[in-house]
Amino acid sequence: MRSLKRLLLAHPMWTLARVLTVLALLMVGCGDEDTDPDSFDSQSDAVKKSGITVSGRKVLRNNHRFISRGVIFEGFQFPKDAMEACEPPPGESQDKDFCDRHLLAMDYLLNGDALERAKQNWKANTIRFNVNQALLDPSSALHDKKDGNGKKWGAKYLDLLDHAVQTARAKKLVVIIALFSGRLDRADNVYVDGKSLNELNGDTKMATARTKRAMETLVKRFKDDKEVLLEVFNEPYGNDPIYVNGGTKDGETYVGMKQIVNAARAEGLKTPIIVQGNGAYITDYLIDNIGDDNIIYSSHWFLKDGDPDGGHALFNQAFGNAAERVPVIITAWDATPKIVEGKNGKPDQNTWCKKDPRGIKLPKIFLKYVRNRNLGLTGFAFDVPGSVTKDFRTLQDQPTILGATCADGGHAGKLVKSLFENYASRGDDNATEKAVEGPDDDGDTLDDTDDPDDLGLPGGPTYDSDNDVWRAHFGVSTFQKLSPSDPESMRLNPLVFDHKFYLQRYPDLAAAAEQSSMTKRDFAEQHWKEHGIQEGRMGSPTWDPIYYAAAHPDVAAAFGTSYYSMLNHFLNGGRQAGYRASAAFDAAYYYNRYGDLQAAIGWDPAALLDHFVLYGLNEGRQASAELAPAWYLGTSPGLAESLEPANYHGAIIHFFRDGQPAGWPGSHP
Template sequence: MGAPTARECFGSGEVLQLGPLRLSLVRNAPVAVAVLATSAVVALALVGPGAAAAATARSAAAGDAVAVQGNHLLRGGAWWVPRGVQIVGLVAPDGSLSGKYVNAHAHFGAAELQAARARHADTIRFQVSQYGFDPMDPLYSPTYVQEVRSGIQLARSTGLNVIFSLQAQGPAGQGQNCPLPNTGAERAWNQIAPMFAGDPGVLFELYNEPSLGLSFTNWQLWQNGGFVPAQNGTVCQEVGIQTLINDIRQDGAGNVIIVPGLAAEFSLSGMPAVTDPANPSSPQLAYGIHYPSLTAGVGAWNPEFGNMSATVPVIVTEWYASSALNTNTPQCVVGEPALAAWLLAYLASKQIGVVGYAFDVPGTIVADFSYAPTTYDNFACGVPGGGPGQLLFNEFAGLEQADGPSVNDPPGWIVSYSDVTRLLAQAPGNAHHFFDSPRTFVAGASAPTLRRLGLGAAIPTASFFSETALANAINRHQLRSGTLAVLYAPQHSRFLTPRAEQLHPDQYAQRAARAAHAHGLLLVAAPAVNLVAARAPRTKAGAFYSQFLKLRITAGVARYADSYAIQADGLETHRSAYLGFVQGVALQAAVAHSGVELLTGLSGSSLPRGQAPRPLLNAALAVSAIVSGYWLDDPAPAQACPTCTSAAAAVLRGLRGRGL
């Protein structure tokens, strides 16, 4: 991967030092940065969630109770990224249903829920009428309340978690009378919260698609309530999101609450803080997003919700992208199949769950009531029937098989096509488990090739040492079929990377990101440690790693990347040095781009001839709380030693044995 060897790193007897303070870095936790002027040392203290909440999550390990820990969800005590589908057949009392919702209602039942499970969903999002649950509303119906309650109990008995989403738009029976939750929503939640307080497998989404636009004033109304004009000319008395949270906790419900964004749940940008009075140190709150813009891409996704996912759980609680041109649905866009795949790959890299709309509305994610998925085959805007169902359910399948019982997340990966084929031969079970996932970048493989290997959920990736070559391949449409990501790995080599890129990797990473994002591709940045030789040519071989940190190469590059690969390979047999270097790089990356995915190098070529592969596994475990995955290099026997081909397989076996 271009890094110096361990012998080069320690040739002068250097021990990597990051300053007088021990660096404590725990991934996905709130960040506190202290600058010590006297020593110019930056220490990062990333404090994990409250001990009480962690203990609660662990004690709930039985079953499928949901809890928040840091920026992610736990289900039954294990790391969880929801795989959901929406059901709209219970969106209003029977007499108030209209159009497609009548047919959806007629098909609701155990068979539909079993079909959702067969498509690898583990969560049902029910849209439920505010009016039907508000005792003071003319549409209030005890029969409807019981119907919804029974439907949710049926889903729970089928092994599915549930998101209860309060709906006050047209489908709910009266049209949307208020852009934010009003006193009717408050009364409805006072009915709902006690009803499901004993089932932590049910999540509460406070309000479907608050419709005020983004502004400081509107966020204050969203948070605290106030008087807001309604679409029908009346004035709504809004109660505020914080009031609803307080009410639910006062009603004795500790369920995870999903807080919706503004602009029809499109954005969390500018959102003021809300608190959880029952869990002030570890709020049991997640945040909801709908329909990320396919045309705006990463440039919008990061500020709208992606960056925030580094500190709190985010769920896309409603999404699809079809060929329809109906103004009541997301508009079809040119290149939609590739853009939809790009979005799902982005969400997977951020470990953001997604709920597909809707399992009971044909033409969205299902073609009909046989629940066959829609596809993008022969796709054209305006031609009915095209949709992302197969794409979504394939992703669900990959995520499901990669799940493990650990409280830690299943790792992401970068692996080459040649290495993955070798590992599939050596350790097929573990290779499929880890690599058939939308969190795996396979360099040098096309989408058809990955499907033939049985790794259809993995991300086809093209790798480049030069931004010029990367941009040319993208702009000239020379990438392999189905490529969704590009890897930019500048090296200190006049044969691979132009001199200007070696000297200014940050500028060329920005250009690489611009080229990638303009064509619906993720950018994985991986500057080699040996770039130090270009930037500081007098650096001794033994000081490359510390000089790499001093030059702040990561800080310059990571701000433009969707994922960042740390080229720490070469240090694996020196566990403390490996840990220290990964911590230092992770600090710079987190400050530059809070939402960037971090992976670190593991290479069998780092092992001396004949050495057992245990140091690679130890290195992986040492940094597992800092990074979200690994760049795995498994050299062929002729390149290193006879045991090297089994080193990567041993790492997979060791990680699998620890519940990942």
């Protein structure tokens, strides 16, 4: 009666008759085998993996959905020694601004607050370093050039890059290292030993043997870090079969992506490799012939002068269709409608902003397209003045802003920042699985009142949200327990046995039950009584005999492996004393976490356990430090979509059956 009184106090709107009916679930039960309102069937194919992995078309981080919010640092693209010397072409003056920009960028990242600003103000979770493949190729002249102390430029460069990577990793940022050939126009303004940096780096349209050797260098240095991703080859342009398989074109011999991926794997790289689409297009040919499933594909669909008009048809063709098959990240993006001077001295109208009827709104449409498909994106660039930031040297992380018309110019930094803020507020794991269609190619659903610098995106619970935030998001479960066949049987007490939990917790039993002529309930009960108890199997979310023995040495000493005796001890003394019998329930934690239970029930471990089984689990309450059912339901990849709404019972089963063995956290780390 004392427990009954406390249950009434905890739920004052309930009538005595209703509480008595619900309490009967513990001793008598209700319903029958033909009424099965909830299914727990969510068998996971997850394998225990940490770091960045791929699963189907998703990118995961420590087994949780990961959507990259990245910023690019270009400062490491050229040798520091060359930037310090800043040797001009013969007969010309130094491009001092270009050299100083790269030197300041390196200093800003390594010694300033660039990464903290990117992380805190832009909500970045990823940094992409553009790196020089010649400096990483042991066979190149640039690699072998020595400084005044006799140290090779290549070795110094790799050490500096390693320092930058470790600095970023200390901030818990994912790192992308992207191999570049020399195609930056202003690099022709800096010479080393009579040759431009572009010439020394190798200005090629696709990967070469130099790319392969540079990739092998990176693999040897970074293969043990599961959150460092190698990207090859930046912005390729050429023939798809040659790009994938290698070959010769226009006198240049290229090494295929397949060969480079295979070489990286041979060196021991196990993390996903980022492979760019050819000419920004991720084609079926590339996907079908790369010969490796552990790939993230990328596209650089910049909106800039001279580019074709945009819209869903082109976005689909470039990367959207591929994203329905494989993981895709936009690893570099910006937009500028700047009007350039044409051949006749007049403004050139051949830009996306002038050609496309959507004009200045196209960048916003592009980012909504990306957002609605849950694709990661990396903004170009945090250390290039006038791109997504105004000027990192003086204004630090302030974003650029597109004008209201094509003639106003500007860049898309504010839009990128807004996208990242939305992704962060919504939470990567709260991303919808189905693409949400936006405006089609026949017109723009945006009106003139839309602020092109505000995506206006909704927020929601995040990975870092508390369990009770998630349970408020999901609501209360409608799950109902079914009656045991023998309400008087101690072995079938709902505190220690739930036939649905039992069958779904153990797939071998679920399969056997399907083949049996018995009802599922009767099959489960018979197996439990005749085999399961003494085999030490879990019978319910709150009864795990292996856990019970491990948590209480006195129990283990008294009963050894006599799990039936342990069950009897728990029901007739252990639960009243607050003995823990499962990772899902801790009476002290439950009591301390919820003030309403302190007021209504007080310190009564048995009554607290009754409350959790009767109400708490259906409400998604967290009853132990180890397992937060609402948080786990909301943050485990694909779990909420595979279960009925607010199916906290299914979440707990998934944790014990799949998540815990795979190393998934049951609560926020």
